[in-house]
Amino acid sequence: MNNFLVPDEQNVSEKNKRILEELKGLFGRVPNIFTAFASSENGLEAYFNYLTQKNSLTDREREAVNLIVSQVNQCPYCLSFHSAIATRLGFSNEQILDIRANDIRFDKKLKAVTALAHNIAITKGKIIGDVLEDFYEAGYDQGHLVDVVLAVGNITTLNLLYAITNVPIDWPKVTV
Template identity: 40%
Template sequence: MRTFAVPTRSEVAPVNQEIFDNLQKSLGFVPNLYATIAYSSNGLAKFLAYQNAKTSLNNREKEAVNLVVSQTNACLYCLSAHTAIGKMNGFTDEQILDLRRGKSENPKLNALVQLAADITINKGRASEELVNAFYEQGYTNENLVDLILLISDKTAMNYVHNLTQVPVDFPVAPAL
């Protein structure tokens, strides 16, 4: 299989160099997966705009979905990144492991992660029971659309890493 080197700032298009500078200022580093997306002159800006777009899901809900989707897609990079981000959003180590397993002691998050996992596993299809449980927890049609968009965002990143296997530059997530 082809080896993917993480491109440096000088190896990417000028538009991506500016994004690298902004990431360096805001995060303190350029995550390897973002740098890899910068192989595309347009891909990084396009992806970051998509990823950072407003959503009806709150940060904890987004991280719960990111964790279960990354687990379902077996992406160590995203599991590692979202374990760190999940902790920044108040999840404990045990809660993060539970979310990766597709469950939560919180009934609303439980319905969300179960549906997210089912949608991911079944390529956009889900059991009627899980969809109904999602709505019974107070989620709306807007939330469902935003969930699907979030799953697509995370799946794209999972696929980029699973194919390129660039080095993980976050503390490595523990195995389940």
Template identity: 40%
Template sequence: MSRINVPTRDDVSPTNQALFDNLEKGVGMVPNLYATLAHSEHALGSYLALQNAKSSITGKAREVVNLVVSQVNGCEYCLAAHTMIGKMGGFTDAQVLEIRSGRASFDPKLDALAQLVKAMVSLRGKIDDATLDAFFAAGWTKENLVDVIVTVGDKTITNYLHAMTKVPVDFPAAPELAA
């Protein structure tokens, strides 16, 4: 059950109404978690700026980060959204599940990324040298490392927002991982 309401367009400031309109045009809807950010005058705009900022971590790599972080943090909302986005971006159902487990055996570079992100989130950034060395050996750069950390922060924001608010998930539920 939701701990706070999901605001509608009529409930939010004119600034946030404009952001709702842009989301509606671009995404076709205002996801409940984004709408919840609009309880703050500034949070939705700040979050969208962070999410849309230029990064060396894009496309499938970004979805690897989003899926792994959301799995480690147990965010059913973000897992649902990013399972759908990951499949739209070209991952198969099996690949999405494997990524969520912290591996991507079908692509060595994405596998190193998934392992790094799982360790980073699980260990609060205190990863071992071997994991970082494997990341770099797979072809990732220092720029990529910094951008991965920023992307982890981005996803952690929405994971925590959902954990705190429990707003309804408005995407198809992500399947459970096998034990």
């Protein structure tokens, strides 16, 4: 039985309180999954630093990676959370479902980055078929490849934390 208790925002370290306030500014509230990270003195900061660091992917590309990997990992929390974020970034509900299905027809570059992320998540990094060639042909380079790998690792961390903690979903729920 899982008895993970999401800490009360007032009962975390001062450092984590500051980060939770920054998250509130980003998302309009503090998502439960991030409060779960605050159970660790350093976990929230480490995750937040990754979340906010610069990389070569656009916000829309990162959200597409978040959605496809969360779909592969069957994470209802992350699919709900990242569907809400994707909507804020201008994706339609149909486009979000297309991303989750790895069936993007509305954007060639987004299709290439999402297909690569899907491949990485499914095969644990073994490239199958032309997915990497298609990625490079879409205009991406080796730096982008590294950033996709980091993005897959980032969302996988979130997926794993949810799978273990089963924190309450505090976003409009989507069907896995």
